[in-house]
Amino acid sequence: MTAPHPTAELQQEREAALIAAVLSGEREKFHELIRPYERQVYLTALSLVKNEAEAEDIAQEAFVRAYRKLGSFRGDAKFSTWLIAITLNEGRSRLRKENRATIESLDGNESDGTLTPAQLTDWHELPSEVLEREEIRLLMQRAVAELPATFREVVMLRDMEELSIHETAEALGISISLVKVRLHRARLLLQKMLAPRLKTAWKPEKKSGTKRRLSWF
Amino acid sequence: MVLNCKHVWNHISDYIEGTLDPAVRADVERHLAHCEICSAVLDSTRNIIILMADDRVFELPIDFSKRLHARLDAVLASDVPDRT
Numbered sequence: 001m002t003a004p005h006p007t008a009e010l011q012q013e014r015e016a017a018l019i020a021a022v023l024s025g026e027r028e029k030f031h032e033l034i035r036p037y038e039r040q041v042y043l044t045a046l047s048l049v050k051n052e053a054e055a056e057d058i059a060q061e062a063f064v065r066a067y068r069k070l071g072s073f074r075g076d077a078k079f080s081t082w083l084i085a086i087t088l089n090e091g092r093s094r095l096r097k098e099n100r101a102t103i104e105s106l107d108g109n110e111s112d113g114t115l116t117p118a119q120l121t122d123w124h125e126l127p128s129e130v131l132e133r134e135e136i137r138l139l140m141q142r143a144v145a146e147l148p149a150t151f152r153e154v155v156m157l158r159d160m161e162e163l164s165i166h167e168t169a170e171a172l173g174i175s176i177s178l179v180k181v182r183l184h185r186a187r188l189l190l191q192k193m194l195a196p197r198l199k200t201a202w203k204p205e206k207k208s209g210t211k212r213r214l215s216w217f
Numbered sequence: 218m219v220l221n222c223k224h225v226w227n228h229i230s231d232y233i234e235g236t237l238d239p240a241v242r243a244d245v246e247r248h249l250a251h252c253e254i255c256s257a258v259l260d261s262t263r264n265i266i267i268l269m270a271d272d273r274v275f276e277l278p279i280d281f282s283k284r285l286h287a288r289l290d291a292v293l294a295s296d297v298p299d300r301t
Contacts, residue, residue: 028293031286031289056278059285060288063288063289064288064289067293067298068292068296069299071299072299114226115226117226117229117262118258119257137274140268141274144269159266160269160275165234183230184229187266188230190269191262191265198265
């Protein structure tokens with residue numbers, strides 16, 4: 001997941017060329033440059049504010065900001081990581097202005113002993129049709145919204161946007177070990193909130209042959 | 218080292234990441250082999266991670282892209298990026 005592969009390198013070259021083009025006057029190339037990251041930037045904004053309209057607003061501002069300061073992108077981080085960091089800054093400065101800044105470690109206690117997960121022995125694989133169910137989507141969205149802010153940021157960047165641990169640390173400006181601690185607690189909190197509810201929301205149906213086998217690493 | 222369930226829960230996330238020290242990983246696996254509860258905790262945590270990564274769980278608002286690019290068009294027409 002973290003190993004660089006040829007397509008990532010190609011993408012980086014392509015982006016470098018697009019950035020150079022925008023900076024030398026082909027401004028409309030900026031559309032093409034950011035198109036792959038719309039979802040990531042939106043989700044990053046959503047990890048801060050929990051409100052769709054506001055997240056969209058922050059995402060738009062972040063892209064505008066990224067355009068204006070494109071000349072300062074040095075290419076030492078990935079373009080996507082740079083964009084995400086801009087989005088986090090944009091969202092946080094907005095929260096600060098409105099005095100809604102989240103107080104770290106008040107609700108996101110990191111050193112607080114063992115989290116007890118939900119213990120269900122009859123957990124089975126999720127069939128693919130599970131996600132077509134609005135109910136599951138709502139359960140997931142609510143659970144993520146209920147997480148302490150510092151945990152939500154980390155789990156959204158790592159598990160939803162699938163950044164590496166290293167990229168997550170870089171984007172948030174925190175240490176790798178803190179990312180791991182928060183990620184662990186976020187995942188177990190989600191498991192605790194969701195496992196019992198998903199189990200009842202998903203009633204196993206008779207084998208229809210469409211079961212998706214979950215493959216792991 | 219023989220691990221109890223609590224120890225294993227503390228390692229779940231690193232276990233899934235594949236970043237556990239090989240010796241600890243072997244201990245965790247030995248425990249998982251006979252503990253139904255921890256195996257289920259592991260499976261459900263993994264499943265939730267799969268759901269998190271699924272685009273259908275958190276969708277972009279309708280016409281998000283359209284509104285974004287319209288906004289950018291306006292900015293691109295009037296602003297030049299800083300060259301610093």
